[in-house]
Amino acid sequence: MSVRVRVPTPLRRFTAGSEEVAAAGESIKSVIEDLERHHPGMRERLLDDKGEVRRFVNIYLNGDDIRFLDQLNSRVKDGDDISIVPAIAGGR
């Protein structure tokens, strides 16, 4: 399965500045593993020591927060849109 992943500014240093990258996987978890393979450093930013999504990171699958779906096990299908959105806006 190939999906599109929208990358927030603070993570674009791992994607050579790209706002959007392609990734493969059957679930959000495997998509993150694929991101890590092609853009090393991403997984640690997105997941904590227990392998759960960091509290200040929101991941949206076709506009839905995966915390309200099946979390990291949420299934993805070809052509899905995934957005990684920092939970806060930074700056004052």
Place this chain on the structure above:
Amino acid sequence: MATIFQSSLRSPADASENPVPAARVTSALDLIGNTPLLEITKVTAGLLRPGVRILAKLEGFNPGGSVKDRPALSMIRAGLERGELRPGKVIIDSTSGNTGIALALVGAVMGYPVELVMAANVSRERKKTIEAFGAKPIFSDPLESSDGAIRVCRKIIAENPDRYFKPDQYNNEANARAHFETTGPEIWRQTHGQVTHFLAGIGTGGTVMGTGRYLKSRNRSIKVIAVEPDDALHGLEGLKHMATSIVPGIYHENELDDKIPIGTEDAYEMVYALGQVEGILVGQSSGAALLAAIKVARGLKEGCVVTIFPDFGDKYLSTNLWIGWQAWARERLPQLLKKWNP
């Protein structure tokens, strides 16, 4: 137990040498400043030597609910004095929340319309508060964070430059000056000149620059230390990771003695701890500030470490700050309570 240090007296914002309680004022603007210091004693139990104290300045007591009331008032007054802000103009700025609330409050009192550009993912409470003060929110792409809001704001002004007055908190020296004239003198007075270290988170850098400059003008040996997120991707609303951000014009790192990085999850857990045993509910930037203050204080034989708690926590209750709360309360809190309440 936590104690309010020295005095919780409140007075109008001119930070005179001999403040008197403001029993009655005629404008909410007169309630800006003169916030109390709280000595943090329980979450630091067993961590500090007897001669070391940590004091937090509770900026949530400002009428707009945050430290940002100070620079907002200062920047708008400076704009009026210079003639840049006059009747018919609209106050506009990019802000993720507290400055927006403060500008909206000051604009409401002074009778000026306010428009605020913010990333669409700022907390719901902040958006609502801004609207309650009569200001108009304009939303920018949440993926582009506060830097995206800065760019959108620049574009709006470029399309209609004569319509707007932009306080520009990132580049307006009146921001840092507010702290040189009020926050710094208050801390000096409240600690009877005994402050040895001052720490503040960096968003625009106004607080740490202005307060630090004042304190160093009174005693050059006072250490001034900035607190920042440990990574570009973080959850410390209000704070900037300087190495990967647009550096504010008022931020001069060479004036700092040190800069301490803090992890988001650690700061969140400190927020939970402060609620549980110090009886104070604050935002995540306060949790980061206290963690950094503890790091500094643990290395001292004696000292008076002052930090800023920029706001209270009520406006973050619906945010990701509280996502990990239940697991923490279940797994960590019982053993911590034994330490804090032996």
